[in-house]
Amino acid sequence: MSGVRAFALPDLGEGLTESELVAWRVAVGDRIELNQIVADVETAKAVVELPSPFAGVITALHAEPGQTIEVGAPLFSCETGEGGPAGESAAGGTDAPGDADADVDPSGEPEREPTLVGYGAAADRGPRRRQRAASRAGAAPAAGAESVGGGASAVSAVVESSRRGDRPRSTPPVRRLARELGIDLETIEGSGERGLITRDDVERAASAERAPATAPSAPRPAAGERPAETRIPIRGVRKHTAAAMVRSAFTAPHVTEFLTVDVTATMELLRGIREDRAFAGHRVTPLAVVAKALCLAAARTPEVNARWDEEQQEIVQFGGVNLGIAAATERGLVVPVIPAADRMPLVELADAIVALAETARAGRTSPAELSGGTISITNIGVFGIDAGTPILNPGEAAILAMGQVRRQPWEYRGEIALREVMTLSLSFDHRLVDGAQGSRFLGDIGRLLHEPGLALTM
Secondary structure, eight states, rough: OOOOOOOOOOOOOOOOOEEEEEEEETTTTEEEOOOOEEEEEEOSSSSEEEESSOEEEEEEOOTTTOOETTSSSEEHHHHHOOOOOOOOOOOOOOOTOOOOOTBBOSSSSSSEEEEESOEEEEEOOOOOHHHHHHHHHHHHHOOOGGGSSSSSHHHHHHHHHHHHHHOOOOOOHHHHHHHTTTOOOGGGGSSGGGBBBBBBHHHHHHHHHHSSSSSSOOOOOOTTTHHHOOOOOOOOOHHHHHHHHHHHHTTSSSEEEEEEOOOHHHHHHHHHHHHOGGGGGGGOOOHHHHHHHHHHHHHHHGGGGGGEEETEEEEEEEESSOEEOOEETTTTOOOOETTGGGGGHHHHHHHHHHHHHHHTTTOOOGGGGGGSSSSEEEEEEGGGOOOOOOOOOOTOOOEEEEEEOEEEEETTTTEEEEEEEEEEEEETTTTTTOOOHHHHHHHHHHHHHHHHGGGGGO
């Protein structure tokens, strides 16, 4: 009987039916441990690290980086030395045909259940299976037990396999870019913190490879001839975002309103917070203040914190604010969510925004963290933009875009003075939100940013 087991791609949640293999963390012949990360896969929402549900030696890898894999399809095979039936799947916890006890370890310990971040407490498979496992374990030692000793050969095998599993330090999006550009990360010296290979490092290496030794001037295209093309596959986050935006734009009737506000008092508040040692270690930004103002204003106009249920023909108003923050990453636009943002004090909300942004930029946002939003903010001001017409996230009634803070001449107390000014752009679904409601909501946010002390009255 063979102890080779196949690991099938598990359901990563949120109704996702497929994933793209970004990179392998192991190679054929490597010895792996329980919960060791074996691969990075990219869903339509996030890059996920897959842990192994068992220990053993990798015997086969069933997919190549860049390949799209259906949920339930085999990802890799592993010799576990358990003497179970060949080809037994470890993803779904189902028994192989003809062996009701295939998911029980010969040692008598039932297989642990996958949690996507590791394999947790052993599942209770019932007394009958425990009894069979105990008798089977007592009958004969597991195949391969002779290799689990303290000998030098076992130690050197582990060292050698870990060497083969080593790889340059980089994030999954950077590894994907390197693969698309045909760049070997082993040849690059990282310029990031502790030698991390960045997107710029990969792009510089690609430019160096493309540049000829003596760069002749490129011939001009003939009349009617198009310039050279670079084709980029539409998949992962980009594919998901494109589909969601088209669905939103052609389903919800969008209305966008604009309001330019004197936010000098808010900026003075932020400068005071930065200088106060009581807030040392906290990064309170204009985005955090706008987010807090949005939460307070949403309580006064609950129509903006709602969704349209087409099937039931109902407007569903939410009892709290799960705030989505749009984040531009190397993988495209993602909108991670801060649950119960309306219950957070300003400093706690600011810390949550900073952590959210760092996780998103590193490509470590989980699918669960990208779900459940009720209303969103996008900060276009970081790109030097004043205003825009943001598209709603599907299932939400409103999205607020905040522009950059500019110092410009402004009427102040009957005179012209240099003030700090910001433009807010609010898009809302006109099926759920009337013009008066949207205007009141936007006006409340503007008043709070103009006079932050008004928050004490709300």
